[in-house]
Amino acid sequence: MGLFDIFKKGPEDDTKKLNIYAQKMCITAIKYGSEFNKTLDYSNQSIIDLEEILDHYSKDISISKPTTNQVWSLATIFGFYLGETLLKNGFSEKGFTWGKEPSSNVPLLIKDNGAYLTPIDKVYKRLINGSVDNVNSFYKAAISHFIDAV
16 A cells, blocks of 8 residues: 555545554654664654754765655655654644645644644655754754643
């Protein structure tokens, strides 16, 4: 089943399938992390480790010249990990879940009130643009805005 095949039924089904897919992608991200001697365990520290991993891949992109699809595949793996880390560190309790907007098939973290975050897009931008799109800064800003704000 491909990423975009998960949207063939209703919204409740979408969320369930997205959660299952997110878990699969996280397992892959954790495996990749171990190849860098990093422990991706959904902690705040693991986002620092994730940034280091993405820095390596970002630098490699200019040398290896992967296809856009290959970069999106990598962004999907690590973007789901970034999103799951946010969910496990307070976003779930604030009502965020995996979902999608009607205009896009890229999964995002969305809340009933329309607030949303795009961790997969963020990771893609990090890979393409380099450290200017640092995921640790994104993570801290998201926590500060949605979790720490009173």
